[in-house]
Amino acid sequence: MQKSSIFSDISPAEWERILHCFQPITQKFEAGSYIMTFSEDLDRIGIMLSGKAHLTYIDADGKYTILEQLYTNDVFGEVFSLPLEEQEFTVQAITDCEIMFLSYDHLVKPCSKACAHHSQLINNLFHMTACKAQMLAMHIHILSQRTLRHKLMTYFEYEALQNRSRSYTLSLTLSALADYLCTDRSAMMREIRHLNEDGKLSSKGRSITLL
Amino acid sequence: MQKSSIFSDISPAEWERILHCFQPITQKFEAGSYIMTFSEDLDRIGIMLSGKAHLTYIDADGKYTILEQLYTNDVFGEVFSLPLEEQEFTVQAITDCEIMFLSYDHLVKPCSKACAHHSQLINNLFHMTACKAQMLAMHIHILSQRTLRHKLMTYFEYEALQNRSRSYTLSLTLSALADYLCTDRSAMMREIRHLNEDGKLSSKGRSITLL
DNA sequence: GAGAAAAAGTTGCATTTGCAACGGAAATTG
DNA sequence: CAATTTCCGTTGCAAATGCAACTTTTTCTC
Numbered sequence: 125m126q127k128s129s130i131f132s133d134i135s136p137a138e139w140e141r142i143l144h145c146f147q148p149i150t151q152k153f154e155a156g157s158y159i160m161t162f163s164e165d166l167d168r169i170g171i172m173l174s175g176k177a178h179l180t181y182i183d184a185d186g187k188y189t190i191l192e193q194l195y196t197n198d199v200f201g202e203v204f205s206l207p208l209e210e211q212e213f214t215v216q217a218i219t220d221c222e223i224m225f226l227s228y229d230h231l232v233k234p235c236s237k238a239c240a241h242h243s244q245l246i247n248n249l250f251h252m253t254a255c256k257a258q259m260l261a262m263h264i265h266i267l268s269q270r271t272l273r274h275k276l277m278t279y280f281e282y283e284a285l286q287n288r289s290r291s292y293t294l295s296l297t298l299s300a301l302a303d304y305l306c307t308d309r310s311a312m313m314r315e316i317r318h319l320n321e322d323g324k325l326s327s328k329g330r331s332i333t334l335l
Numbered sequence: 336m337q338k339s340s341i342f343s344d345i346s347p348a349e350w351e352r353i354l355h356c357f358q359p360i361t362q363k364f365e366a367g368s369y370i371m372t373f374s375e376d377l378d379r380i381g382i383m384l385s386g387k388a389h390l391t392y393i394d395a396d397g398k399y400t401i402l403e404q405l406y407t408n409d410v411f412g413e414v415f416s417l418p419l420e421e422q423e424f425t426v427q428a429i430t431d432c433e434i435m436f437l438s439y440d441h442l443v444k445p446c447s448k449a450c451a452h453h454s455q456l457i458n459n460l461f462h463m464t465a466c467k468a469q470m471l472a473m474h475i476h477i478l479s480q481r482t483l484r485h486k487l488m489t490y491f492e493y494e495a496l497q498n499r500s501r502s503y504t505l506s507l508t509l510s511a512l513a514d515y516l517c518t519d520r521s522a523m524m525r526e527i528r529h530l531n532e533d534g535k536l537s538s539k540g541r542s543i544t545l546l
Numbered sequence: 547g548a549g550a551a552a553a554a555g556t557t558g559c560a561t562t563t564g565c566a567a568c569g570g571a572a573a574t575t576g
Numbered sequence: 577c578a579a580t581t582t583c584c585g586t587t588g589c590a591a592a593t594g595c596a597a598c599t600t601t602t603t604c605t606c
Contacts, residue, residue, distance in 0.1 A: 181476065189479040191472060202465055243454040250461040254413055257464055260471035261402060265392070267478040268400040268517040270594070271562070299583060306479040308564045313585060315562090329584075481564070482592070510553060519594045524555060526592090540554075540602095 128251040129197040130171055134244055142245065149225045153217040160201060160215040168225045169201040175221030180303075181213045188303045192259065193295070199252055202228070267306060272315045275305050277324065284334055294330040339462040340408040341382055345455055353456065360436045364428040371412060371426040379436045380412040386432030391514075392424045399514045403470065404506070410463055413439070478517060483526045486516050488535065491545055501545040509541065 131139065150173070153159050159177055160170060172194050179192040179200055191213075194200055200215055231245065262282060269275040279301070284290050294301060302309035319325040326333040342350065361384070364370050370388055371381060383405050390403040390411055402424075405411055411426055442456065473493060480486040490512070495501050505512060513520035530536040537544040 189475070191475065243457070246454070246458050246461055250457055250464060253461060253464045253468060257468040257471055260468055260475060264400070264402060264471060264474055264478065267475065270517065270519075273562090297583065298585095306481065308481075309584090310565080310586075311563050314587090317585085484592090508553065509555090520554090521556075521595080522593050525557090528555090 128248055128255070130199055130245070130248050130252065131197065132248050132251070134248075138244075146226050146230055151223050151225065153221045153223065155217050155219050155221075157217050158214050159217055159221065159223055161213065168228050169199055169231065170215070171224045171226065172196050172198045172200075173222040173224055176218045177215050177221055178218055178300075179213070179215050189306055190296075190300060190304045191263075192256070199249065202249060202253060263304075272305070272307055272311060273319065275307065276312070276315060276319065279305065280325070280332055280334055283332070290334040292332055294332060296330075298330060339459055339466070341410055341456070341459050341463065342408065343459050343462070345459070349455075357437050357441055362434050362436065364432045364434065366428050366430050366432075368428050369425050370428055370432065370434055372424065378439050380410055380439055380442065381426070382435045382437065383407050383409045383411070384433040384435055386434075387429045388426050388432055389429055389511075390424070390426050400517055401507075401511060401515045402474075403467070410460065413460060413464060474515075483516070483518055483522060484530065486518070487523070487526060487530065490516065491536070491543055494543070495545055503543055505541040505543060507541075 134142070153175075174196055177194040177200075178190050179194060180188055180190050182188055192198075192200070194215065231242075231249075266275055266278045266282070269278050283292060283294065296304060298313070299309055302312045305312065316325070316327060320327060323335055326335055345353070364386070385407055388405040388411075389401050390405060391399055391401050393399055403409075403411070405426065442453070442460075477486055477489045477493070480489050494503060494505065507515060509524070510520055513523045516523065527536070527538060531538060534546055537546055
């Protein structure tokens with residue numbers, strides 16, 4: 125399943141017509157600010173035009189978990205409307221971001237103006253959502269590892285595949301990695317040290333070499 | 336996001352034409368047999384016509400993890416083609432199953448026969464995939480809990496919501512639940528006992544009452 | 547209904563993990 | 577460049593967890 129974006133196979137001219145049809149709202153957000161909270165905004169999807177953001181939730185006792193990292197052209201909001209109340213899903217800007225919002229209803233309902241491009245848009249969204257589901261499944265695969273050591277190694281192996289190299293630098297900070305792995309940061313640091321000592325790994329800070 | 340199926344908003348007559356266009360293969364599987372392994376079959380999606388199946392993987396040391404439970408009208412295969420090799424994704428029949436397979440390529444590519452129903456099919460698949468992504472996100476939410484106790488309680492709370500009652504019977508066996516929670520079964524049993532002792536829960540076997 | 551297989555339930559023990567609480571390094575900001 | 581914040585790295589300790597090994601109960605199958 126190749127990488128696709130919301131813009132795939134849509135010509136600029138066609139995109140112009142889509143914009144006219146959807147009347148999207150484009151908005152800028154400063155680093156650190158909240159772009160979306162899922163307790164409210166369930167009626168629209170967001171498209172990252174620029175910047176970097178995290179889809180996270182915070183549970184009752186204040187623990188962060190990073191569900192997704194969002195970059196340019198990524199889409200959010202199409203998937204999350206989980207029923208449980210205690211939790212707070214949010215999309216938070218990491219860097220300054222520019223976001224375009226589309227009405228969800230407008231998107232999935234047959235267009236009164238007979239826009240042929242709707243179907244291509246849905247097609248793209250399907251691909252992207254399937255892709256996203258893969259990311260989630262990968263995350264589950266990592267979290268399913270019984271021990272922290274295995275979680276780390278599984279994560280590092282995935283990263284090595286993505287980077288096409290056994291040596292690379294993590295895109296996440298180590299603190300963020302601990303959140304992603306849903307574990308205690310200090311315990312993770314300790315385990316990384318052990319992995320180094322046991323010769324599975326050679327790492328310094330965020331630069332990783334799998335041995 | 337309401338429950339939708341691959342058949343939503345497609346009339347029987349239209350479905351007939353789709354069948355003619357796709358020439359799907361329908362196949363029966365006995366309980367316990369393997370319906371699909373993702374090392375091979377990445378070119379088609381499956382639709383559960385009847386029965387119950389599990390999408391699982393088994394890692395190098397033989398640990399099961401249940402990624403999804405599949406029931407009638409559920410779709411599988413549209414999402415999973417994870418790059419890591421060591422693992423073995425499979426869809427395994429729990430009860431006797433009847434499955435319809437559709438070609439993935441045929442589905443996503445514009446149809447030479449100009450089948451209008453393609454777009455509705457993709458629309459439905461988009462909904463279902465978004466739904467599936469929600470399930471995966473829920474799973475992550477559960478696995479993200481730092482302690483087994485919190486994992487159990489989060490799972491039980493979700494189940495209570497689905498059942499619209501604080502008293503219900505688990506659809507998973509306790510062994511399967513341990514797999515779903517990616518934990519040791521005996522440790523889970525112990526923690527369930529503790530939850531009972533602490534008055535958070537009243538359970539006997541698979542019947543649960545949240546207090 | 548007998549036998550086999552799967553599921554449920556238990557326990558002891560070594561190991562892993564989470565948590566709290568540090569201090570220093572690095573990056574960001576005014 | 578000084579100040580502040582974030583990130584990195586460490587340690588001690590109590591608690592949680594995984595694992596192995598077992599018995600009992602339930603379910604399935606012939």
